[in-house]
Amino acid sequence: MAKFEYAPAPESRAVVDIKPSYGLFINGEFTESQGGSAFKTISPATEEVLAEVTSASEADVDRAVAAARRAYNGAWGRMSGADRGKYLFRIARILQERAREFAVLESLDNGKPIKESRDVDVPLAAAHFFYHAGWADKLDYAGLGTNPRPHGVVGQVIPWNFPILMLAWKIAPALATGNTVVIKPAETTPLTALLFAEVVQQADLPPGVVNIITGAGATGQAIVDHPDIDKLAFTGSTGVGKMIARSIAGTRKKATLELGGKAANIVFDDAPLDQAVEGIVNGIFFNQGHVCCAGSRLLVQENIADDVEKRLKRRLETLRVGDPLDKNTDVGAINSKAQLQRIVDLTAAGEAEGAERWDNGCALPSKGFWFRPTVFTGVSQTHRIAQEEIFGPVLSVLTFRTPHEAVAKANNTPYGLSAGIWTEKGSRILWMADQLRAGVVWANTFNKFDPTSPFGGYKESGYGREGGRHGLAAYVTTGDSK
Amino acid sequence: MSTPTAAAPSVDATARARDLLGVSRLTNAALTSWLHGLPGVDQVGCEARAAGLGTRSIKTTSKAWGIDLAISMIDLTTLEGADTPGKVRGLCAKAITPDPTDLATPRPAAICVYGDMVPTAKEALGQSGVKVAAVATAFPSGRALMPVKLADTRDAVSAGADEIDMVIDRGAFLSGDYLTVFREIAEVAEACVRTDGTRARLKVIMETGELVTYDNVRRASWLSMLAGGDFIKTSTGKVSPAATLPVTLIMLEAVRDWRDLTGEMVGVKPAGGIRTSKDALKFLVTVSEIAGDDWLDPHWFRFGASSLLNDLLLQRQRMAIGAYSGADYVTDDSPSLY
Numbered sequence: 126m127a128k129f130e131y132a133p134a135p136e137s138r139a140v141v142d143i144k145p146s147y148g149l150f151i152n153g154e155f156t157e158s159q160g161g162s163a164f165k166t167i168s169p170a171t172e173e174v175l176a177e178v179t180s181a182s183e184a185d186v187d188r189a190v191a192a193a194r195r196a197y198n199g200a201w202g203r204m205s206g207a208d209r210g211k212y213l214f215r216i217a218r219i220l221q222e223r224a225r226e227f228a229v230l231e232s233l234d235n236g237k238p239i240k241e242s243r244d245v246d247v248p249l250a251a252a253h254f255f256y257h258a259g260w261a262d263k264l265d266y267a268g269l270g271t272n273p274r275p276h277g278v279v280g281q282v283i284p285w286n287f288p289i290l291m292l293a294w295k296i297a298p299a300l301a302t303g304n305t306v307v308i309k310p311a312e313t314t315p316l317t318a319l320l321f322a323e324v325v326q327q328a329d330l331p332p333g334v335v336n337i338i339t340g341a342g343a344t345g346q347a348i349v350d351h352p353d354i355d356k357l358a359f360t361g362s363t364g365v366g367k368m369i370a371r372s373i374a375g376t377r378k379k380a381t382l383e384l385g386g387k388a389a390n391i392v393f394d395d396a397p398l399d400q401a402v403e404g405i406v407n408g409i410f411f412n413q414g415h416v417c418c419a420g421s422r423l424l425v426q427e428n429i430a431d432d433v434e435k436r437l438k439r440r441l442e443t444l445r446v447g448d449p450l451d452k453n454t455d456v457g458a459i460n461s462k463a464q465l466q467r468i469v470d471l472t473a474a475g476e477a478e479g480a481e482r483w484d485n486g487c488a489l490p491s492k493g494f495w496f497r498p499t500v501f502t503g504v505s506q507t508h509r510i511a512q513e514e515i516f517g518p519v520l521s522v523l524t525f526r527t528p529h530e531a532v533a534k535a536n537n538t539p540y541g542l543s544a545g546i547w548t549e550k551g552s553r554i555l556w557m558a559d560q561l562r563a564g565v566v567w568a569n570t571f572n573k574f575d576p577t578s579p580f581g582g583y584k585e586s587g588y589g590r591e592g593g594r595h596g597l598a599a600y601v602t603t604g605d606s607k
Numbered sequence: 608m609s610t611p612t613a614a615a616p617s618v619d620a621t622a623r624a625r626d627l628l629g630v631s632r633l634t635n636a637a638l639t640s641w642l643h644g645l646p647g648v649d650q651v652g653c654e655a656r657a658a659g660l661g662t663r664s665i666k667t668t669s670k671a672w673g674i675d676l677a678i679s680m681i682d683l684t685t686l687e688g689a690d691t692p693g694k695v696r697g698l699c700a701k702a703i704t705p706d707p708t709d710l711a712t713p714r715p716a717a718i719c720v721y722g723d724m725v726p727t728a729k730e731a732l733g734q735s736g737v738k739v740a741a742v743a744t745a746f747p748s749g750r751a752l753m754p755v756k757l758a759d760t761r762d763a764v765s766a767g768a769d770e771i772d773m774v775i776d777r778g779a780f781l782s783g784d785y786l787t788v789f790r791e792i793a794e795v796a797e798a799c800v801r802t803d804g805t806r807a808r809l810k811v812i813m814e815t816g817e818l819v820t821y822d823n824v825r826r827a828s829w830l831s832m833l834a835g836g837d838f839i840k841t842s843t844g845k846v847s848p849a850a851t852l853p854v855t856l857i858m859l860e861a862v863r864d865w866r867d868l869t870g871e872m873v874g875v876k877p878a879g880g881i882r883t884s885k886d887a888l889k890f891l892v893t894v895s896e897i898a899g900d901d902w903l904d905p906h907w908f909r910f911g912a913s914s915l916l917n918d919l920l921l922q923r924q925r926m927a928i929g930a931y932s933g934a935d936y937v938t939d940d941s942p943s944l945y
Contacts (some may be wrong), residue, residue: 131666452664
């Protein structure tokens, strides 16, 4: 078909040094588990086993929380904001220096294309540390209230879609505000968090300030339930978020939850169409659609629906799906077999309910977990693929006729994390942004993140904000101390 | 690979424009509402897309293929007041034998010169297959009366130019007088017809550096195609910025959408500022992913360049022998005077 075939351009794996097995990073060093088991983490692109990691037991969680408490009561709790900032700046710089290592490891363990881990995940992770480093000694002037001070020990549970970036979103504000951390990466993507443990050592952070323990749901639950945790921060599914909210109900624990989404990307007939198509593609096919704020519902004005559909499909035919380490790969591997199965099930439901299915027909590797970029047209609000979060490279296309109808359809979901508006009319952007019940509204762009900008949801997409001054607020208490 | 000459226009541009616009009389108001009805361009999104295409990594076999293709797409250009027949003959010799150490090296598509140098270039190029393109219509400013522009064009065509690179009246365009721009292009296109009924291919230089906005570039592209241009070209090379990747991307979208509308293909020529093989490969990636592989042909895509050729030759030699040679291992027929 193509005249211009791109020869393979793989990023070298030689830069990463993966150990055969990993313990738990507690109190500044890797330790053996007490009573925990081991599990394997694989590369979703090849199903190759990358390493064996530890499933932390309750006793391990207890050790980690105790280490964090000691650090909080010790050097870290007494440290000035300016000195905490120095550590954060140091971490940020080390992340930049070791950027390629992190990018390659992230793509290996997660399946995302190297161009995304290289150009988005790792630089943004470093940016979050830089940004929060600057706040560490200025919290009194951040407008958070009087006498802002840390909660104490923070438990953090992060998802598999942006492993190192979500780690940065969690750890950077926690440390900037003077808390100590027990964090658990997702069971399918623990390796960059374990590499980050090396960064913590390299930065000479006092022992126990950051504890990184691996495991699955039970380990996460042990963190949530631990009585000496003061605050929880979770990013993941709405189902698990609800469990956490139930678990901590009636306790003193504070929580921020960043959960699922079913974002509407709304394209008006006066939109810059070629850029809107790029925004649609970036909205749902970035990171294989494993994005909580993915623009998974395209709401397009009916009078341009055919044109947009034609342009979109033509564009999708140029997407390159394959080896995540190839620098020309646009769409990588689905993160896990379980996630692939969920995508397969939901897309089957879409077909069964009468939506028209199209995919770009690209060749897929024989091993690993893969799913072609897929578009459903003729979707109505009632279809499961318009209501449920698929968390995969699947776009549902719906139409609208008026701005009011667009708003009504966009808001008609239990979620409310993000939305996109495409129009050249500035006044309409402002009106729409006012009407949409979503934590983030992008205008003539999509999936843009910056540490200065707060991120978070409405309704079942969670509560609390991450990033910006608002994100700091979740990690401090204010007012007179008792 | 490419057809020798363009056929004479089968319909006159005004009649076809009336047809496409659905109007009984082609007025400036009709042109304005048509051009301003095109979807806008979001600057940030457009530039992000171009930057994304620029990160494609072109290696080994595809790089070798791309370098040869890029060489074959060059309009090797000299447009100096100091040009002499000797300089032009030197450039023609370079076009005929780009790399004397490797005679399998492809030749550039054309030599691009001022109109008075056409006979010299024609004679020097002989039967090599390298075409002669002449800039015309009071290049580069275009600030002359229409009879002068037409005489300039006819002069180059009758001297044997295979291709005419005209400039549009940017002043008229920016003041909203699209009809004047349309008429000028259509009349120059008629002046490209030779006595035997064949015609020189017409490249329309929009001087995008003076149009400034991407919306203007898109409108000028559509206006140029509507008026009968065979090629849309970014720049004269005398104004900065010249050929940028985002501007070329907008033009490639225009020719792609024009084909959807009319079934006809129009060529694209970025000119000025493309000096390295790496840049040239970025443009080829953009051609492939925006307009499609049909445009990956010297008949439909050109680079207006001079120093680019030698950088491509250096890369070509490196791919052949595995090491960089150096500037003195490629011949230079257009060294700086200063």
